[in-house]
Amino acid sequence: MIVTVIILFALLLSWVLGCVTLSRRHPEPIWDWESIDTSDISFPKRFIWGSATAAHQVDGGNDNNNWSRWEQSVDEQGKPRVHNGDAAGSAVEHWDRYAADIKRMREDLGLQSYRFSIEWSRIEPRQGEFDPDAIAHYHDMIDAIIANGMEPMITLHHFTNPLWFEDLGGFEPEENIEYFVTYSKRMFEEYGPKVKRWCTINECGPYAVMGYGLGVFPPGVKNLQRMAVVLYHLMRAHTAVYDAIKAMPGGRDAEVGLVKNIFQFDPHKRWNLFHWALCRLADGAYNQSIIGYLQTGRFRVWVPGVAKLDRSHPEAALKSDFVGLNYYANLILSIFMKREPPFEPHAREGQVLTDMPYAIYAEGFYRALMRLKPLGKPIIVTENGIADDRDDRRALWIERYIYAMSRAIADGVDVRGYHYWSLIDNFEWAEGWQMSFGLYANNRETQERTLREGSLAYRNIVEKWSSDA
Numbered sequence: 001m002i003v004t005v006i007i008l009f010a011l012l013l014s015w016v017l018g019c020v021t022l023s024r025r026h027p028e029p030i031w032d033w034e035s036i037d038t039s040d041i042s043f044p045k046r047f048i049w050g051s052a053t054a055a056h057q058v059d060g061g062n063d064n065n066n067w068s069r070w071e072q073s074v075d076e077q078g079k080p081r082v083h084n085g086d087a088a089g090s091a092v093e094h095w096d097r098y099a100a101d102i103k104r105m106r107e108d109l110g111l112q113s114y115r116f117s118i119e120w121s122r123i124e125p126r127q128g129e130f131d132p133d134a135i136a137h138y139h140d141m142i143d144a145i146i147a148n149g150m151e152p153m154i155t156l157h158h159f160t161n162p163l164w165f166e167d168l169g170g171f172e173p174e175e176n177i178e179y180f181v182t183y184s185k186r187m188f189e190e191y192g193p194k195v196k197r198w199c200t201i202n203e204c205g206p207y208a209v210m211g212y213g214l215g216v217f218p219p220g221v222k223n224l225q226r227m228a229v230v231l232y233h234l235m236r237a238h239t240a241v242y243d244a245i246k247a248m249p250g251g252r253d254a255e256v257g258l259v260k261n262i263f264q265f266d267p268h269k270r271w272n273l274f275h276w277a278l279c280r281l282a283d284g285a286y287n288q289s290i291i292g293y294l295q296t297g298r299f300r301v302w303v304p305g306v307a308k309l310d311r312s313h314p315e316a317a318l319k320s321d322f323v324g325l326n327y328y329a330n331l332i333l334s335i336f337m338k339r340e341p342p343f344e345p346h347a348r349e350g351q352v353l354t355d356m357p358y359a360i361y362a363e364g365f366y367r368a369l370m371r372l373k374p375l376g377k378p379i380i381v382t383e384n385g386i387a388d389d390r391d392d393r394r395a396l397w398i399e400r401y402i403y404a405m406s407r408a409i410a411d412g413v414d415v416r417g418y419h420y421w422s423l424i425d426n427f428e429w430a431e432g433w434q435m436s437f438g439l440y441a442n443n444r445e446t447q448e449r450t451l452r453e454g455s456l457a458y459r460n461i462v463e464k465w466s467s468d469a
Helices: 002-026 065-068 094-109 130-149 163-166 174-191 204-213 224-246 271-297 362-375 396-410 453-464
Strands: 048-052 111-115 151-157 197-202 255-267 298-303 305-312 322-333 380-385 415-421 440-443 448-451
Touching: 002 271, 002 305, 048 380, 048 453, 065 163, 094 130, 094 362, 094 448, 094 453, 111 415, 130 151, 130 174, 151 322, 151 380, 163 174, 174 224, 197 224, 197 305, 197 322, 197 380, 204 224, 204 271, 204 362, 224 255, 224 271, 224 298, 224 305, 255 271, 255 362, 255 380, 271 298, 271 322, 271 362, 322 362, 362 396, 396 415, 396 453
Parallel strands: 048 111, 048 415, 111 151, 151 197, 197 255, 255 322, 322 380, 380 415
Antiparallel strands: 298 305, 440 448
């Protein structure tokens, strides 16, 4: 009996000490917003204010990529792959209306940077065949951005693959990386003289996790080992493109970076070691695998019994001139939460939810910026925004998150710019058309853009802190 009591006491003590130690190492700060003046902000000279889009989500008419096919398919239960059976279709016709959109971005909001993606399936519709009309289109688009006094920022890969590349296995076979490098080199050859900032790959984590882990993005695989392989190859693709661009004429003057999405994984019950274990495993696979690779060249994913991959490439360390940060939320995990859509994330008491529905948690934005600080690279916020169809939380989001960014800068983080996501309401991947992220609302019947009232908070900040002012 005494022995049993001693063992139970030892286990309980270990449990408590484990939770205390993890809580100290991984705090989840909650700021007292009632006592914070969100206008108490400051930004360095030449700070870049912009907005962002992705081609498939806004252009319309993309019918030759993995997402266009995915949108027309159903899952194992015969249900549409996309919420409500939505498809991008004509989207917001940005392909044809980009000139007016760029003009309003500058004239209405005073923005200085436009981050957009090139649609690979338009540029190279068939393997080895480059479309001169598509190439000319992006020349015209870049010229319009520059003519309006803004800087273009190109993303080479934002979730979509040409069908020929997808049918070759996408990024799962390592030998396919060379196709992405060839396309990227051609793009830099075309646009390098005009474009300084280049994002190689957008959000390796969501691409791999959603497509190969959870199976809710194409190709719909649910295999964590394959997910780890794809994530690893995406990182190798980034390094290969970085090296290729740097070796080209003008490459040394270009800024080439990877876009990293960060979710913090916080335990639903901070006294529960099982919740902590789930969070640490998720963080290791989703965040640290990528951050570690950028910092030291070592890529490591370990999920006991289902996924293991450990590779080291010291020569790849710090091969990113900047880190693009996409930040939206922290995810509060428990061992019994749903693993199939629609997901039902936890939130803390009193937190305001967005439509996604994750919480407004600007403290997490600060945490993400601080986590990237040890890389010693400039950070450009490439996405940050809220799904808010009622437009009754957008101003709050903008004010709090920009305050959190200013606070990180004051604490020594080298943040060079901020791009609100997104410029216009768009096709939100598996969520379809139900999420309204745009600074501009869009009427899909008339394609009329309307600047939202909540977006004025961003315009006011840009006006005050713009280097053009």
